[in-house]
Amino acid sequence: MRQDLFIDVNEYETRVALYRDEILQEVHIERDGRYSLTGNIYRGRVNRVVPGIQAAFVDFGGDRSGFLHVRDVVPGGVGGVDSDKKDAEENSRDQFEDALDIRSALHEGQSLLVQVNKDPIAGKGARLTTKLTLAGRYLVLMPYNSRIGVSQRIREETERERLRNLMDDFRHEMSSPHGYIVRTVAEGVPIEDLEDDVEFLERLWRQVTEKAKAAANGEAVYQELPLHTRALRDLVNAQVQSIAVNDEDTIEQVKDFVASYMPEYIPGLMLAADSEYQKDKLDEELAKALMREVTLPSGGYLIVENTESMCTVDVNTGRFVGSKNLEDTAFKTNMEAARVIARELRVRNIGGLVVVDFIDMDDAVHRCDVMETFEKSFEGDPNRVQIGDFSEFGLVELSRKRTRKTLAEQLGEPCLRCSGEGIVKSVETTCFDL
Incomplete structure (x- = not known):
């Protein structure tokens, strides 16, 4: 599968986005004066x-x-x-x-x-x-x-x-x-x-x-490398076909790093010609990642709730009614959810305990197929993931290593209209978007 890296730099923040077949898989953000401490030695x-x-x-x-x-x-x-x-x-x-x-x-x-x-x-x-x-x-x-x-x-x-x-x-x-x-x-x-x-x-x-x-x-x-060079070290692999940078000063630093440590990727390095389009596309993806509801391809949806103790993901059929029976509808919805949940956790950078409430299925073969798809979906995740089996109540528990703040903690703030239960873009994030 083709992967592409987009490095978006301005005077306030640096964002690095990894795409697979043009679908956002992972995003890292550092804002001026608030850098990650992970990896630093004191x-x-x-x-x-x-x-x-x-x-x-x-x-x-x-x-x-x-x-x-x-x-x-x-x-x-x-x-x-x-x-x-x-x-x-x-x-x-x-x-x-x-x-x-x-x-x-x-x-x-x-x-x-x-x-x-x-x-x-x-x-x-x-x-x-x-x-x-x-x-x-x-x-x-x-x-x-x-x-x-x-x-x-x-x-x-x-x-x-x-x-x-x-x-x-x-x-x-x-x-x-x-x-x-x-x-x-x-x-x-x-x-x-x-x-x-x-x-x-x-x-x-x-x-x-x-x-x-x-x-x-x-x-x-x-001290660890700056985000844009750390991302090159940790995210670039044989599947990465292009590295696009929207800032001329930063691309010179990137060129030096690539030439020294991964010269085979020099042909794929470029100054982003359509950086505004790529920036807007990333902004749109990040806005979606702050929402509770995630739409599935066939019309079902997920509800993602992240709290201090755990994250829960509820799978629903929504407007998808299938064409055969309830078991078949549940199976198809769960298969779509199994593929999407791994990506959502990675993009949102949700770690710790995660509990997924799949739709009940009576067929043991269907449950095995969903679990196999679910486990395979996490294969590209750089964080350590441990997945349990279906419980007697149809729940699946997993743990994902947490090393930094969630996307919502970086970009959002509690919504005052709903007594702090929801997340909206912070004032700072809104200003950066202007």
Whole structure:
């Protein structure tokens, strides 16, 4: 399937939209002065250790202390500014985590390196981890882990084995104890490209550790790439046919990045000739993504309700009455919903617990077909998704990893006409649209 990337930049915000066969699949937005913290590494200080929830609160320079759970603490207490990375190799990770108590791992006043896992959301502080990672084009470096992992989306066993062997060879040549995850885009790439990525990440980690030694508490020692270059690193794959940018200054930065890290995509890079049309098209898609109701192709519809505790999706036949019987109508509507829900969650960036109320079906084969279609629809989702089976009440539960604010939180505000139950465009978003 063809994919296209559109990068929309103005003086107030940057928007990156990924399309598949001209249908919006994913959108990222950063506004001036309110950038995502996810991926940034800071020198932090433990403010409070709370045994009752097996967590600590860490001052990392944010507006409020970040939350660090015991599961996100590296075995052996690694993650401190002066800690020895070899400690991580000598610990059995599973045994350590089963027995770990937050009081034995951290203490008040302790200085340590933390990375933001999740942006502050709904009045909650950022979620932190000491299991640091640095992402490259093809690889993710794990300085406090020694294992080699390969993306599950690379399914051919011979290729998986090739990549594992190459990574072992690179680590041996460089005398590196660090672990790596091989990303999906590394499938089939030449040895030289992987080696360049290893050298880049090892060099970057050395820079981080050197900066950390002199950093004050609350100071950033590593900051993620700007949105437009981060999107190129994370979203561009073999299916992407074009990268359109609407800003002349930004396209020069994009050209430099593409030439250095993915030169094969230079022919598809262009200054958007019809940027106003593309911008208006994106505005229209985003307006739809703020609405509760989503229309299905045959006339059915979804009602998407997102609350602080969970998201619920109700599937309805609407004006679609089918041509055979109720079972057939329910099956066709559910099949359409199974394909659309995955896209809606991704575009709206809804994470956490999601409960889908499909229309009741008596036929077990139909239920299996809907579940198979539903699971397949999430295959391109970059966030980790876990899907349960139909419950006895016809509900399907899933969890989707949440790392940043939802689209509604970024673009909207509570509707005063309905006592805050609905979402409308914020004043700021409306001004940007003018």
